[in-house]
Amino acid sequence: MGRYLIRRTLFMILVLFIVSLITFIIFVKLPASDPARRAVGKSTSPENVEAARHAFGLDKPLYVQYSRFAKGLIPWPGLFLNEDVYYSYANFVPVKEEIFSRLPVTIALAVGAAVLWTLVGIPIGIISAVRKGSVWDRSAMVFALIGVSAPVFWLAYLFLYIFWFKLGWAPPSGIPIGESVTQAVLSGRFILPWIVLSMTFAAFYARMVRGNLIETMSEDYIRTARAKGLSEKRVIYKHGLRAALTPVVTMFGLDLAVLLGGAFITETVFGLPGVGQYAVRSIFLNDFPAVMGVTLFAAFFIAVANLCVDVAYAFLDPRVRYT
Amino acid sequence: MAEPLLEVKNLTVHFPTDDGLVKAVDGVSFSLLPGETLGVVGESGSGKSVSFLTVMGLINAKQAVIEGQIIFQGQDLLTLPVDEMRNVRGEKISMIFQDPMTSLHPYYKTGDQIAEAIRVHQRVSKQEAHEQAVEMLRRVGIPRPDERADQYPHEFSGGMRQRAMIAMALSLNPDLLIADEPTTALDVTVQAQILDLLDRLKQEFNAAIVIVTHDLGVVAEHCDHIQVMYAGKIVEAGDRRDIYYGAHHPYTWGLLASIPRLDESDTKERLQPIRGLPPSLIFVPPGCAFHPRCPHVFDRCRTDVPELLPADGHHASRCHLSLSDKERIFQEEVMARS
Numbered sequence: 001m002g003r004y005l006i007r008r009t010l011f012m013i014l015v016l017f018i019v020s021l022i023t024f025i026i027f028v029k030l031p032a033s034d035p036a037r038r039a040v041g042k043s044t045s046p047e048n049v050e051a052a053r054h055a056f057g058l059d060k061p062l063y064v065q066y067s068r069f070a071k072g073l074i075p076w077p078g079l080f081l082n083e084d085v086y087y088s089y090a091n092f093v094p095v096k097e098e099i100f101s102r103l104p105v106t107i108a109l110a111v112g113a114a115v116l117w118t119l120v121g122i123p124i125g126i127i128s129a130v131r132k133g134s135v136w137d138r139s140a141m142v143f144a145l146i147g148v149s150a151p152v153f154w155l156a157y158l159f160l161y162i163f164w165f166k167l168g169w170a171p172p173s174g175i176p177i178g179e180s181v182t183q184a185v186l187s188g189r190f191i192l193p194w195i196v197l198s199m200t201f202a203a204f205y206a207r208m209v210r211g212n213l214i215e216t217m218s219e220d221y222i223r224t225a226r227a228k229g230l231s232e233k234r235v236i237y238k239h240g241l242r243a244a245l246t247p248v249v250t251m252f253g254l255d256l257a258v259l260l261g262g263a264f265i266t267e268t269v270f271g272l273p274g275v276g277q278y279a280v281r282s283i284f285l286n287d288f289p290a291v292m293g294v295t296l297f298a299a300f301f302i303a304v305a306n307l308c309v310d311v312a313y314a315f316l317d318p319r320v321r322y323t
Numbered sequence: 324m325a326e327p328l329l330e331v332k333n334l335t336v337h338f339p340t341d342d343g344l345v346k347a348v349d350g351v352s353f354s355l356l357p358g359e360t361l362g363v364v365g366e367s368g369s370g371k372s373v374s375f376l377t378v379m380g381l382i383n384a385k386q387a388v389i390e391g392q393i394i395f396q397g398q399d400l401l402t403l404p405v406d407e408m409r410n411v412r413g414e415k416i417s418m419i420f421q422d423p424m425t426s427l428h429p430y431y432k433t434g435d436q437i438a439e440a441i442r443v444h445q446r447v448s449k450q451e452a453h454e455q456a457v458e459m460l461r462r463v464g465i466p467r468p469d470e471r472a473d474q475y476p477h478e479f480s481g482g483m484r485q486r487a488m489i490a491m492a493l494s495l496n497p498d499l500l501i502a503d504e505p506t507t508a509l510d511v512t513v514q515a516q517i518l519d520l521l522d523r524l525k526q527e528f529n530a531a532i533v534i535v536t537h538d539l540g541v542v543a544e545h546c547d548h549i550q551v552m553y554a555g556k557i558v559e560a561g562d563r564r565d566i567y568y569g570a571h572h573p574y575t576w577g578l579l580a581s582i583p584r585l586d587e588s589d590t591k592e593r594l595q596p597i598r599g600l601p602p603s604l605i606f607v608p609p610g611c612a613f614h615p616r617c618p619h620v621f622d623r624c625r626t627d628v629p630e631l632l633p634a635d636g637h638h639a640s641r642c643h644l645s646l647s648d649k650e651r652i653f654q655e656e657v658m659a660r661s
Contacts, residue, residue: 220425226381227420228440228491229413242430318475319429 004322012303019299020070027288038286041091041244066147073296086293090285095293099275104181106274112190116199117205125209130236156196156269162194174271199267212244214292246316257305261298327354328498328531334391342604347373349555362542366601371535375501377419382409393530414444417492421504423484423554427476434472437491444495459490482513492526503535518545522580540582552574554602554612557631559636571640571649573617576657
């Protein structure tokens with residue numbers, strides 16, 4: 001187990017290195033314009049451009065430029081997203097500060113949606129699998145098809161139109177200045193974003209659970225469970241679900257991690273000041289320190305979640321051994 | 324004569340599919356005495372497994388059209404409510420399956436799986452059930468059963484898993500144990516061990532055993548009675564001696580001729596396969612279902628379905644050949660060769 005963790009951690013570092021390198025190339029080196037000029041704006045003196053170039057370290061050799069960015073990846077208090085590089089030139093706020101102040105919104109959105117899609121998707125999948133071919137199953141799968149196909153931005157505007165504009169049941173998008181995340185959650189500002197964000201996932205999970213469970217129920221060990229004289233309920237819920245839900249747990253960990261790195265579309269449409277919204281805004285403003293910061297932050301999250309999920313798998317499936 | 328433990332009367336199991344009605348079991352009747360061992364032999368798709376899955380109630384009216392009677396200890400299992408059938412299953416009749424690799428749940432400890440079977444039918448504490456499970460593992464010859472009970476199935480070898488399955492099946496001391504191809508997935512040396520174990524446990528637990536297999540060689544030493552199935556019907560039934568030393572049906576001859584023998588000095592002759600393939604169970608050939616593959620076919624076989632007729636009380640076969648022809652062909656062609 002110890003050796004496995006060390007190996008996986010080394011591998012994780014490699015992945016993050018590659019991600020950071022690609023991000024650096026895409027956002028700093030590939031654009032045709034001079035990054036220093038982008039930073040200071042169009043109407044400025046050559047001295048200012050030179051000063052910016054020096055401030056970003058762009059006058060140094062390529063490997064120094066990159067390593068200045070890469071240093072910000074190391075999860076150490078003084079180094080992680082260090083302010084001398086990861087400093088937004090759009091609003092002159094350190095990227096780290098911006099991300100951490102926005103993180104509660106993203107967490108509230110992602111966790112709430114995750115709870116919702118788990119509570120909706122998994123039971124629907126189970127019912128569909130158990131009553132395969134019934135009216136329940138058919139309607140659930142129609143729902144799933146719609147949920148998987150409907151684009152989030154379209155759903156978001158549709159829901160806002162119906163439930164806020166027409167019916168007035170839900171508050172409008174956005175969080176007023178001065179309102180804390182807790183207050184926003186309590187006043188229902190997250191309800192529509194949760195529903196919209198969880199829709200696709202719920203549909204996807206329903207289909208996955210249904211498929212897994214149907215497949216599991218034809219396994220030999222399910223026949224053995226029936227042959228023991230167990231009730232059908234016990235066969236399904238103890239023997240069937242145990243095997244069918246294990247891959248779902250893996251999926252869940254990764255999906256949640258991806259969302260914690262920012263639910264870009266939902267945050268943007270509903271005007272939620274989360275990490276995803278920051279990323280989208282920074283891309284539009286060509287604010288490359290911010291873009292790199294958010295990308296590396298999200299990549300870090302996903303890589304760590306990946307490791308956690310793989311370790312958790314050992315506890316869920318006794319056949320998995322770490323060597 | 325003693326009261327039969329199990330009496331199956333005119334059982335048919337038909338599966339409706341998109342391509343047509345699959346007549347998996349088509350009018351099967353037999354009976355089994357307490358403590359007796361019955362061998363059921365046939366190729367894949369002969370209906371042998373389906374018959375006994377139906378006896379277990381693992382194939383039910385939801386999946387198939389089932390007709391006939393399955394009388395077990397005086398009760399017709401086919402008319403029994405689901406809950407009562409569940410009490411029979413596992414406690415009175417239990418079953419072990421072909422592939423021990425996949426028949427145990429991969430996520431639960433072996434001992435717990437056996438204990439679960441005990442606790443479904445008996446009001447005992449978890450601790451007692453666990454102790455009983457360990458004891459069962461010991462009785463089926465698993466070394467260090469107390470340690471093994473806490474291991475997962477993937478930590479067992481194939482033969483050990485089949486022993487664990489047998490331990491589970493016998494943990495409630497059933498009156499009937501159905502072994503569906505119990506040795507097919509195992510190595511030859513392990514096969515013999517498992518069959519010997521079944522023999523020994525049969526004495527200890529005084530249970531009747533049904534061994535379903537495609538291999539006549541497997542059941543040779545272990546069965547009192549043998550019935551041969553083809554295309555959903557019993558084509559020959561009799562004592563072990565009847566089948567091995569005086570088989571009456573051309574299909575059985577084919578099966579006998581296809582058993583490899585190592586004790587012969589002149590192995591000039593190749594193994595004799597039965598030519599052709601088993602018939603479709605949707606479009607069963609008219610007349611005798613075996614006639615397209617039968618080397619002794621004549622006109623009547625193509626039109627009339629032969630009845631399962633007893634030649635001498637216990638030995639019955641479903642073939643139009645006359646008894647003297649059957650005996651002559653058996654002596655000349657089957658015995659001479661084997």
